[in-house]
Amino acid sequence: MFSVLRRLNFVSFLSTVALAACGTVAIYSAGHARERIFYDMWKDNLATVLFMLVLYFVLAFVDYRKILKWFSIPAYAGAIVLLALVLVFGREIYGGKRWLWFFQPSEISKLCIIALFAHVFGGWKGRRGFKAFLAAALLAGAPLVLIACEPDLGTALTLVPALAAMLLAAGVWRTGIVAIMAAAVFAALAVLGAVHEAEKPNADPVRREKILNALPLKKHQVKRVKTFLYPESDPLGDGYTLRQAKISIGCGGFSGKGIGKGEANRLKFLPPSVSMNDFIFCVWAEETGFVGSAALISLYAALALSGVWIALTAADLPGRLLALGFSVLVFAHAGINTAMSVGMLPITGLPLPLMSSGRTFLVTVLLGLGLVQSVSIHNKTKEKQ
Amino acid sequence: MRHDATMPGGVTCLAVAALMAAALLAIVVRLKEEQVNSAALHGFEMGRQSERLIQTAAARGRILDRNGVVLAENRLVPVIAFDALACQKKTWNETARAIREAIDGAASAIGRRSPVSDDDIRRHMKKALPRPMTVWRDVTPDEAARFFEHEKDLPGFVYLASFERRYPLGSLAAHAIGYVGRDRAHGLPGGEKFDYADFEMRGRSGLEYYYDSYLRGVPGEKTVRVDARGFARGEETLVEPKKGLDLVTSLDVSIQAAVERTLEGCKGACVVLDPETGEVLAMASAPGYDLSSFVPVLGKDLYRRLSEDPALPLLNRAVGGTYAPGSTFKPVTALAAISSGISPDFTFECEGVFSLPGMSIRCTRTWGHGEMSLAEAMRESCNPYFCRLGMDAGLDNVREAAFALGLGGPSGVDFPVDAAGVVPDGDWKMKRYSTQWFPGDLAQMSIGQGMLLVTPLQMARAVAAIGTGRLVVPVMRAGERGASAGTGFSGEALDAVRAAMRKSVENGTGRKGAEGVDAYVIGKTGTAEVGSLSNRRKNAWFIAYAVSRGGDRSVALAIVVENGESGGSTAAPKAGAILRSVFGTAKEAENV
Incomplete structure (x- = not known):
C-alpha cells in the first residue's frame, strides 16, 4: 500500500486538491453576490470534491488497463445514447439543450471518448493505417456532431485538441492529422480576419453581408467573434460581460482586494449568472490579484504538465494516450477559459476545471484525473514484474 | 523507461508540454499586463462605476x-x-x-x-x-x-x-x-x-x-x-x-378670512374676484380641513376619514362644485332677451304661475306680482317674468348669453380644478337623459333651474363680466392680468340689467347683500331647488358686483350655501358681511 502511495504523482494530486480548494473559495465569494440560495453553494461544491476524491483514489488504485478493457466501450456507447437523449428530452437553458435531469451528458462524454480512444488506438496494431484514421474520424465524429447539435461548441473545441494529441501520439496517419489541425488553425484565422474585415466600424454594408454570408457560422457566433474583435460594438450584451471581466481582473491589482471584497463580483457588475461558472476566474483574479491569478495558472500548469509527465513515463501506449488526452482536455478548458476572461479569445461557454460550480464537469474532471493517477501508479508495477 | 524507445508518442508529449507551457505563459504575461501595468486604469473604471x-x-x-x-x-x-x-x-x-x-x-x-x-x-x-x-x-x-x-x-x-x-x-x-x-x-x-x-x-x-x-x-x-x-x-x-x-398668489388673506368666517358651519363656497384683472381674491369651500394635519404627509386614516365624510370636505366647491344657479341666472336670461331684440322696457303680467302645456312653474308669490318691468321682476325675483323672457328669447340666445358670460365651460383659471358645468341643449339632454327637449326645459333654464349647472367661480366671473362688460379669465397669481374679451352685449343691455340688479339689492330680495356696505353694489339672489321630490333642498345663492365710492376698487362675488333657506335670507347676509369687510361699513344707512 505504501509503495503504491509513493507511485502516486504528488504534483498532480496536490495541484488537484489546491485547485479544488481555490474553486470552493471562489464559489463561496461568487455565491454571496447572488440570492440567498447560492450562499451555500460552496458547501455543495466541497462535498462533491470530497466525495469524488474518494472515487479518485478508488480509480487510481484500480489498474487503468482493466478499466479501459471493461468499461471504455460500454461507457462510449452509453455516452452516445445520452447525447442522443439530451437532444430529445434535454432541458433548454439559454438557448442550448445541455441538461438531462441533473447533469450534462456532454461533460461526461468527454471522458468516455478519451477513454475509448486510449483503448482503441493504444492496442491497435494497424493504427498507422488509413483505416485507423477513418475509424478515428467516425468514433470522434459521432459524439462531436451530437455535441455540436446541442449546441455546445466549447465542448467540441476542447475535445478536438485532446483527441488530435492522442492520435498524433499514437501515430495515426500523422500527415493527415497535422494537415487537419493546420487547416483548423487556418480556418480560425480566416474567420477572424473575415469578421474583422466585415465588421469594421465604417465598413460597406453590402460587402459586410457578402462576407458574413460566405462564413459557415451562425449569427450569434459571428457576434461573439465580433464582440471579441470590437468589444465596444456591443456595450450591453457580450461586450458588457467582456468589459466587466477585464475591469474586474484588472482592478484586482497586484495583490487583490481580499476574499469576498471584489466590487465587480459583489456589486454584480460581473453578471451573477456567469460569475460562478464561466467567469469564475474573474472573481478569483479580482479578489486575489495578480499573485492569486498567476498562482492559479501555475497550478493548472502543474496539473497539465504532470499529466503529460505521467503520459511520458506510462508503461504502455493506452496509458500514455489516456494521460495525454485527458491532460490536454483539462489544459484546453483552463487555457481557453482564462484566455477568454482576459480578452485573449472570444467568449465561449466553457467551465474552468475544478473552479466553476458545475457539478457534472467537476465529477468528470476528478474521475479523469483519478484515471490519470492510475496510469502513474501502474507504470512501475509492470517494470518490477 | 524501457518502453520509451519502442512506444510512440514521446515527441508528441514533449511538443504538447511545450505548447501548454507557452500558452499558459502567454496568459500570465497578459494577466500581468492587466493586473499590474493597467491596474490603476481598471481601478479607476471600477471606481467610476461603483459610484x-x-x-x-x-x-x-x-x-x-x-x-x-x-x-x-x-x-x-x-x-x-x-x-x-x-x-x-x-x-x-x-x-x-x-x-x-x-x-x-x-x-x-x-x-x-x-x-x-x-x-x-x-x-x-x-x-x-x-x-x-x-x-x-x-x-x-x-x-x-x-x-x-x-x-x-x-x-x-x-x-x-x-x-x-x-x-x-x-x-x-x-x-x-x-x-x-x-x-x-x-x-x-x-x-x-x-x-x-x-x-x-x-x-x-x-x-x-x-x-x-x-x-x-x-x-x-x-x-x-x-x-x-x-x-x-x-x-x-x-x-x-x-x-x-x-x-x-392673488389671494387676500383678510378677504379670505372674512369669507371663511361667513361660511363657518355651512356647506358651501364663495369666490371673490377682482373683476378688472381676474385675480382671485378669495376662494373658499366649506367644510374645510386643517392643513397642519396634512404634514409631513396626509395619513391614510385621515384621508379615509375625510374622503368618506358625507359633507365632502375634500371637495373644492368653489371650482369643483357644480350647482343649479337658480335665480342668479336671471340676469343672463335678461341679457339674452335684450340681445335678441326684446325691449328692456318689456313688461309682463305675473299671475303667480307660468303655465305651459304639461307643466307649470310657480312664482315665489303665489298670488302673483301683477304687471312687472325688468327692474321690478329682478327686484322681486319673479319667476314667470323670466320664464316668459327666456321663452321669447329662445334657447339659442339664452345659451349664447350664458357662454358669453363664461358659463358652460372651464374658466381657464390657473388651478387644477376648473369644472365646466352644463349649459344644456337638446343634444345634450338626449345624450344624458335620452329624452327630447321640451319647451318647459327652456322655461326652467331661464330661471336657473333644470339641467343648468355652474360653479361659484363661474358665477363670480359672470357677475364680474356684467359689471365691467368684459369677460376675464380668473388668475391665481398676484399682479397677473387674466386675458379678457368683450361679452358682445350692448351697453344698453348691460345698463338695463345692472340697473335691475341694483334694484335687487336696494330694496329687493338681495337687500341684505349690500346692507351697510360702503360701496355701490349690484347683485342677485338665487334659491335653487335641488334633489328629488321627497328630499327637496334649497341651495342659496348670491352674486354681486361692487365698486367703491371712489371707483378705485371693485370686486365680484359669488357665494352658494347648500341647504339654505333662500338666497336673500341665507346667502345675501353672508355676502353683505364679506363686502363690508372689503369696503368698510357705510356711516349712514341711506348711503346704500
Whole structure:
C-alpha cells in the first residue's frame, strides 16, 4: 500500500486538491453576490470534491488497463445514447439543450471518448493505417456532431485538441492529422480576419453581408467573434460581460482586494449568472490579484504538465494516450477559459476545471484525473514484474 | 523507461508540454499586463462605476398671499440619522443586530426611544444602504444637546436638517393652497438615472399641485462611492440643489378670512374676484380641513376619514362644485332677451304661475306680482317674468348669453380644478337623459333651474363680466392680468340689467347683500331647488358686483350655501358681511 502511495504523482494530486480548494473559495465569494440560495453553494461544491476524491483514489488504485478493457466501450456507447437523449428530452437553458435531469451528458462524454480512444488506438496494431484514421474520424465524429447539435461548441473545441494529441501520439496517419489541425488553425484565422474585415466600424454594408454570408457560422457566433474583435460594438450584451471581466481582473491589482471584497463580483457588475461558472476566474483574479491569478495558472500548469509527465513515463501506449488526452482536455478548458476572461479569445461557454460550480464537469474532471493517477501508479508495477 | 524507445508518442508529449507551457505563459504575461501595468486604469473604471448617483432635494418655494402673508412655507425638522457603515459586520444579520444595538444605545443617550423597527432596519439595508437612515425626527433642543454631548460615543450618528411643509394659517384657504405629498425623483422626468433620491415634496392638489414645478426648484445631484458590500465611502456634490421660487398668489388673506368666517358651519363656497384683472381674491369651500394635519404627509386614516365624510370636505366647491344657479341666472336670461331684440322696457303680467302645456312653474308669490318691468321682476325675483323672457328669447340666445358670460365651460383659471358645468341643449339632454327637449326645459333654464349647472367661480366671473362688460379669465397669481374679451352685449343691455340688479339689492330680495356696505353694489339672489321630490333642498345663492365710492376698487362675488333657506335670507347676509369687510361699513344707512 505504501509503495503504491509513493507511485502516486504528488504534483498532480496536490495541484488537484489546491485547485479544488481555490474553486470552493471562489464559489463561496461568487455565491454571496447572488440570492440567498447560492450562499451555500460552496458547501455543495466541497462535498462533491470530497466525495469524488474518494472515487479518485478508488480509480487510481484500480489498474487503468482493466478499466479501459471493461468499461471504455460500454461507457462510449452509453455516452452516445445520452447525447442522443439530451437532444430529445434535454432541458433548454439559454438557448442550448445541455441538461438531462441533473447533469450534462456532454461533460461526461468527454471522458468516455478519451477513454475509448486510449483503448482503441493504444492496442491497435494497424493504427498507422488509413483505416485507423477513418475509424478515428467516425468514433470522434459521432459524439462531436451530437455535441455540436446541442449546441455546445466549447465542448467540441476542447475535445478536438485532446483527441488530435492522442492520435498524433499514437501515430495515426500523422500527415493527415497535422494537415487537419493546420487547416483548423487556418480556418480560425480566416474567420477572424473575415469578421474583422466585415465588421469594421465604417465598413460597406453590402460587402459586410457578402462576407458574413460566405462564413459557415451562425449569427450569434459571428457576434461573439465580433464582440471579441470590437468589444465596444456591443456595450450591453457580450461586450458588457467582456468589459466587466477585464475591469474586474484588472482592478484586482497586484495583490487583490481580499476574499469576498471584489466590487465587480459583489456589486454584480460581473453578471451573477456567469460569475460562478464561466467567469469564475474573474472573481478569483479580482479578489486575489495578480499573485492569486498567476498562482492559479501555475497550478493548472502543474496539473497539465504532470499529466503529460505521467503520459511520458506510462508503461504502455493506452496509458500514455489516456494521460495525454485527458491532460490536454483539462489544459484546453483552463487555457481557453482564462484566455477568454482576459480578452485573449472570444467568449465561449466553457467551465474552468475544478473552479466553476458545475457539478457534472467537476465529477468528470476528478474521475479523469483519478484515471490519470492510475496510469502513474501502474507504470512501475509492470517494470518490477 | 524501457518502453520509451519502442512506444510512440514521446515527441508528441514533449511538443504538447511545450505548447501548454507557452500558452499558459502567454496568459500570465497578459494577466500581468492587466493586473499590474493597467491596474490603476481598471481601478479607476471600477471606481467610476461603483459610484451611486443621488438626487438631493431642493427647498420648496413658499406660497404667499398678495400682501406677503405666508400661506405655506418650510419648517426645518432636525433629524438624527445613522450611517450603517459604522456597524458593518461580516453578515447582514450581524450588521442588522449591530445597528439595532447602536440605535438602542443612542436612544438612552439622547433620551428618546427610536420608532425604527427591525423591519425598518432591514428595509433600509436592502434599499438604501449607502444613505443615512433617519432614526429620530423632530429632535428637540434638549435631545440635540444630549446628542452633541455624547457625539463621540455615537459613531455613525449624524445630526441633519430635513424640511417639511408648514401651513401657518391652518385651515385658511386650505382648498386653494392644496397640499403636498412625498415624492421620489423617479416621478420626475430623467429621474430614472438616479440610484437614490431624497424624498421631495410634490404638490398633490390646489396651487401646490398646479405650480409644483415652479415651487419645487431644481434638485441637486451628488455621488457616493460604495464598497463591495454597498456601504457608503465618501460622497461628492456635483450639483447644488436650487431652491424653488416663491409663489405670490392673488389671494387676500383678510378677504379670505372674512369669507371663511361667513361660511363657518355651512356647506358651501364663495369666490371673490377682482373683476378688472381676474385675480382671485378669495376662494373658499366649506367644510374645510386643517392643513397642519396634512404634514409631513396626509395619513391614510385621515384621508379615509375625510374622503368618506358625507359633507365632502375634500371637495373644492368653489371650482369643483357644480350647482343649479337658480335665480342668479336671471340676469343672463335678461341679457339674452335684450340681445335678441326684446325691449328692456318689456313688461309682463305675473299671475303667480307660468303655465305651459304639461307643466307649470310657480312664482315665489303665489298670488302673483301683477304687471312687472325688468327692474321690478329682478327686484322681486319673479319667476314667470323670466320664464316668459327666456321663452321669447329662445334657447339659442339664452345659451349664447350664458357662454358669453363664461358659463358652460372651464374658466381657464390657473388651478387644477376648473369644472365646466352644463349649459344644456337638446343634444345634450338626449345624450344624458335620452329624452327630447321640451319647451318647459327652456322655461326652467331661464330661471336657473333644470339641467343648468355652474360653479361659484363661474358665477363670480359672470357677475364680474356684467359689471365691467368684459369677460376675464380668473388668475391665481398676484399682479397677473387674466386675458379678457368683450361679452358682445350692448351697453344698453348691460345698463338695463345692472340697473335691475341694483334694484335687487336696494330694496329687493338681495337687500341684505349690500346692507351697510360702503360701496355701490349690484347683485342677485338665487334659491335653487335641488334633489328629488321627497328630499327637496334649497341651495342659496348670491352674486354681486361692487365698486367703491371712489371707483378705485371693485370686486365680484359669488357665494352658494347648500341647504339654505333662500338666497336673500341665507346667502345675501353672508355676502353683505364679506363686502363690508372689503369696503368698510357705510356711516349712514341711506348711503346704500
